Amino acid sequence: MAEFDEEDYMSEKFLKAAAETSSSSTKSYAERRKQQLRDQQQRAYIKPRTVLEKEARERGLEKEIGEENKGMKMLMKMGFSKGMTLGQTSKEQGLKAPITVELKSGRKGIGLETVEKRKAEEELEAAMAKRHEANQDFRDTMISRFNEGRIKRRIKAAAKMCQTLDEKEVGLFTAFGGSYGARSWIEKDNWCYNSSAFLAYVFARLTTCTMAVSQSPQGIQSNVLWILATDEDDEEENPIEDTPEESGPLPALDPGLSSVVVDVKEDKDEKVVSPSVSSSSDFGGRKGTMAERKELGLMKLEDKLDRLVAYLRAKHFYCFWCGAQYTDEEDLGGACPGLMEEDHD
């Protein structure tokens, strides 16, 4: 009993044993059993004489004569040290190791082995390259698919945030009661966005809205952003449905639709930059940006996201990457590490 007490359970021995058991238990029983059988088989296999002979020979030929050898000791007394060669130092060097023994089998002609070796190497290389290429291709597609999905999700999130922030701001405008109409067509847009009538409707609606609240510039912006937010949302949903069949049933309309959004956004950006622009010129300007729309509709996903992020920063002092809203520009500039996602690592 006394002996038992003396055992130190935190000693090296115990810890090591514990580690061993825990590591072995990571394998399942089936795996362990298989390993065991394999080991048993290996142990039971008696190598043929020729193999044993060859192995022993090769081992022997590899092994240099060590310093425990009497001949080595005698040579060292004569001034030899390991790694030296014999002969006068001024002359060319002698052999360092004995001439190698190579057992030639068969009657292959001179040079055949090199040719065969080279051929085999080339084949192997080609196969490896092919495999690597296939691997690389697959990996690349998977990476790009993943990236695309991620950006789309981010666009969606950013757009949603945009919508909520705008809504918050537009709370004032809703109190005015003007929001009802806008909401109603937005809700309808699910069924009407496909028709070209929708575009006309949007513009009509938009102008009336802007006209109606023209007295308060805040209200104008909120309205636009509402459309922007919802449109962003829609646009976000749209490509998700459409990407599998790239040339969807609505190739003509789709860019048009997205361009509405972009255009409006563009429009609003202008307003942010220069609030003095009148609503009438705005309407006219919208037509001018119609041409731009198509171009912007073909914008890359990354650029769209950049735009949204930039907008959120400028308008709401909200950093998409921080996921936080700041009080003013100074606060944003001070607390947020930067514009880019990388800055937020």
Place this chain on the structure above:
Amino acid sequence: MSATLDAGKFQKYFNDAPLLSVPGRNFPVEIFYTSEAERDYLDAAIRTVMQIHLCEPEGDILLFLTGEEEIEDACRKIRAECDKQIRQVKCGPMLVIPLYSTLPPAAQQRIFAVAPQPNKPNGLPSRKVVVSTNIAETSLTIDGIVYVIDPGFSKQKVYNPRIRVESLLVNPISKASAQQRAGRAGRTRPGKAFRLYTEKAFLKELQEQTYPEILRSNLGSVVLQLKKLGIDDLVHFDFMDPPAPETLMRALELLNYLEALDDGGNLTSVGKVMAEFPLDPQLAKMLMASPRFRCSNEILSITSMLSGKSGGVVLLKDAWGGDRGNIRPICNANGSLCCDSLRSISHSAKHICKAKQREEPSGRGEGAVRAPGQRPPNVTQRRTETYLYALTHRTDEKEPSWCYNNFLNERSLKSADSVRMQLKRIMERFDLNLVSNNFEDKLYYVNTRKALTSGFFMQVAHLEPTGHYLTVKDNQIVKLHPSSCLDHRPEWVLYNEFVLTTKNYIRTCTEVKAEWLIELAPTYYDLRNFPNCEGKRMLEKVVRQKAKGGDEREKSGSGRRNGKEKKRK
């Protein structure tokens, strides 16, 4: 001058001595390469021979191959192919002659034969084809060779100190060697050389020069000679081609264990005598130790035969109807070295005479009739006996007919005999007595084998429970060479050579005992620095028993059990 010699190197070594070239009479040789590497150089060579035979004007062909077996195989195939072509296209006959060093001299002479007459005048030419190892590259010139076929391979002997093996392997030749081979085609008139490899392979794969022999051999006797010449600093010695340090280490190690050099690398008194023998250090040591075991006569005979190039007795090839195993090293005779033979040599000449009588009636006919591969039982042993008898007793029987009747190679017998004479003189000079044990002595064979052990204790293999022989210390798996006559697999064998051909082989073996190893070479069998193997455990057991034996002797004959009981108490 031989094209294989690097003249510039010699010039540089001898302080830029003036170089005087004396060009040989050589005609231009056109060199052809293959457009692609060959899948099978032997097939390609045979194809080329037939192509030359059918398409080229007259002139003899020289084909270089690697070894006896391959050459015989090629000769057979060329003959068969030629017979086929004669039937089909009425080409001229072809005389196919093999050439390699183990061929008896009479057969070697055939290369100078004249090509046969064509079947019909003005028809396709007939010719001679010599299929040779690289002995035709430099050692001898065959007249009339116009076409040379060079597959680019030769067998090379390379010693590796790491596992102490002598490898005899097929290797690509050097550029210099290829040049020399091609030059063989231009001896009598402009010729052609067909290289069975691409020009690119010639430029890129072949090394410039063949490795000089000093880089490829065991330096045991070289180091002993250098020491005898008084060279102390072997590390900075001005070698023309400095060998690998490890080769030198092994040589020093060997000489140290043989007690020829002390730990500081200085020649000992034993070493001084050893250096006087023109032999490998192991053989010299064995000779010096033999009077102690009272078997110097026997050891002298064995040494003279082992030092020959055949490493034993060469029997005439005809003896076994063309069987390949014509070399039967003497130490093999029935497992116990040459003991059985020695019995006959020294003491029962009668037995030999009887054996001879038994044999003579059927004599050579017996060998000729026997199918190849089927070895007559015990014939080796009997040959060895007669041979040793002849050597030891210097009878007058060594006439050509006597040798012939006894299936002995007269030439190797004579050369071994002259070696024996020479060695005997040296032994007499150093007061090494020539003695023999009484044959009736039970320890007669044991002593002879012990004498062998005292020289070759570093070349021992142990039979592991797995059924493989492992060489001591290097732990290499080896096999008894098929030429061995051991009829069982003793636990410990001593070998003369460890060679790597297609497998690891130990050649010329005899049985030894673990006790002798520990008794005769305690420093080498110091078990503290021994690699782990069954052999080590066996040796440990022997050591323990020996220690116990000593204890028991001290306790004046108390039995083992008693001893144990005493301990318990």
